[in-house]
Amino acid sequence: SRDGVVDLLDATFFAHQSPDVNRARLVDSVVEELAEMEMLDDGDGNGRKDRLTATELGSAVSRQYVTPVTGARLVEGVQTAARMADENVTELTALEIICDTPDMHGTYLGNRERAAMYRFASTHAAEFTTDLGAAENFEEWLCAVKLARIFADWTAGESVEAIVENYRIGPGDLEARLERVEWLLGAADAIADVVNADLPVFREVRDRL
Incomplete structure (x- = not known):
């Protein structure tokens, strides 16, 4: 229940550090947001508003250990990909979806890379779930495209040395991000099952990592 969550928060270090925060209002805000994401049933529709149920x-998002915002982004990307023509749903589609989430640590885009990455995005626009002109934060999305391109090169057999040189990313950063790619591809695949989207591309790309 909401009261139960508030009681739980009251016993945390957060409550000790933030005595002026209205925790009941905070819980209401989070519950509302999760309900809008369709990740939480707040009981409003069945007259049991005090009962909270995943x-x-x-439940799927929680089991995959991704944040709710990442879960919502994955749902949006998966549902968009499911509406795309089959021939346009490629490895890049899957990689763009997962790279454009908060749980995928971003990368930077150098001035010399920006034009080349824009040309790449334009060339492969049909494979992406985000339209070039509709990206909420174009620079951030272009960084996600850069990561997607890096991982596509990796699955194609490109060496670590070549990727480091071509994209100015450290070997350690590449290794850490590859671990996240595998994790997020698994999460996207699980979410696709929940929303009844037939998209084996996530499993296929994960198998090639």
Whole structure:
């Protein structure tokens, strides 16, 4: 229940550090947001507003250990990909979806890379779930495209040395991000099952990592 969550927060270090925070209002805000994401049933529709229950989607997101915002981004990307023509759903589609999430640590885009990455994005626009002109934060999205391109090169057999040289990313950073790619591809695949999207591309790309 909401009261139960507030009681739990009251016993945390957060409550000790933030005595002026209205925790009941904070819980209401989070519950509302999770309900909008369809990850939480707040009981409003069945007259049991005090009872909080995770939805099937919410349970799946929790089991994958991704944040709710990442879960919502994955749902949006998966559902968009499911509406795309089959021939346009490629490895890049799967990689763009997972790279454009908060749980994928971003990268930087050098001035000399920006034009080349824009040309790459334009060339492969049909394979992406985000339209070039509709990206909420174009620079951030272009960084996600850069990561998607890096991982596509990796699955194609490009060496670590070549990727480091071509994209100015450290070997350690590459290794750390590859671990995240595998994790997020698995999460996207699980979420695709929950929303009944037939997208084996996530498993296929994960198998090639």
